[in-house]
Amino acid sequence: LHVPYSPPGYPVETMLERSKDFYTLMNQRRSVRFISPEPVPREVINNAIRTAGTAPSGAHTEPWTFVVVSDPETKHQIRRIVEEEEEINYRQRMGDKWVQDLSRFRTSWIKEYLDVAPYLILVFKQIYGSLPNGKKRTHYYNEISVSISCGLLLAALQNVGLVTVTSTPLNCGPQLRLLLKRPANEKLLMLLPVGYPACEATVPDLKRKPLDGIVVHI
């Protein structure tokens, strides 16, 4: 079944203004690794996840699960798993080159934010689903779809003044999946600690490429 689609439009002047305002808002986003323990209303997090759930997905498979952890004991177990693996990543797996590429971010395997942030959102991609008849359902382009949905999640968090850091804890997926009791068709894609920025938060002084460094008009 197909249905008509006629969303409301805006006058051109309004479009220009809205496009500029949204850019200004999103351009203030930074990956923040110092997060305040101050509590955040759960409904704000739920609305951000609802927003993530509006993302497009290959053949409308909606192949995402957002595990929101606020339980301090579970957060601490996540921290232990991540720090243990990340120490090995930094010391052995990543190689000097990668570690050097990261030096300006001053990241390391110590991740205090995993205990401190009021919420950790662990984003799982469902690499397949199941059909009514019990057979496996292919999830086309699941990683791309879930990453797009994370883009919407980041926009939604930024829109309410919350911060996070997009992280991809290398080699921690299987242990975190078991800890969080997720099924075998789910693989960890990202881990996002979420909260208000700590008042002493700092960020690396990065610049973004200008428009003409990322666009080509033909």
Place this chain on the structure above:
Amino acid sequence: LHVPYSPPGYPVETMLERSKDFYTLMNQRRSVRFISPEPVPREVINNAIRTAGTAPSGAHTEPWTFVVVSDPETKHQIRRIVEEEEEINYRQRMGDKWVQDLSRFRTSWIKEYLDVAPYLILVFKQIYGSLPNGKKRTHYYNEISVSISCGLLLAALQNVGLVTVTSTPLNCGPQLRLLLKRPANEKLLMLLPVGYPACEATVPDLKRKPLDGIVVHI
């Protein structure tokens, strides 16, 4: 160098309201395959791409190139390449199962929107970059980063009342890369036709999963 980061915050009531409003706006987004030829100001498109360029990326590699095509002849050549490959995809490469999974979207290899939409945005991921010394620079997690940036692009388009359909033209990447004269380190990730919805636009009558189908609280 690290610098302080203290973005303005909002009162809790405002956060709740903003989170709900943003969800409502994004939830109106649909993939639209009927696009109006009506012109759209280029500056609105540029602002949407600026917004996409604020996305996080692995080690701040910003591994994206947005090729915006408005030239009718180039759009037509893109259409010919995509339709030729998509016909083979539908008839041979995708298999009955995949074609059946797509039937409810009424998609086919005929893509009129490739001629009609005022802009086609072809999103390339840069699988590696180059260092000042000429050596290759690894782009960690480039596909995930570019997909997140597409999530922001979709949000920016939706925010101004424009529509698109997220598409991944299977097997067209190499030909489109050559047509658009992109270097060998760039691979096509997505093709987004952008414009106002056609007044007779319809969309498949899909429902989205409710919150409790995508979130787990621990």
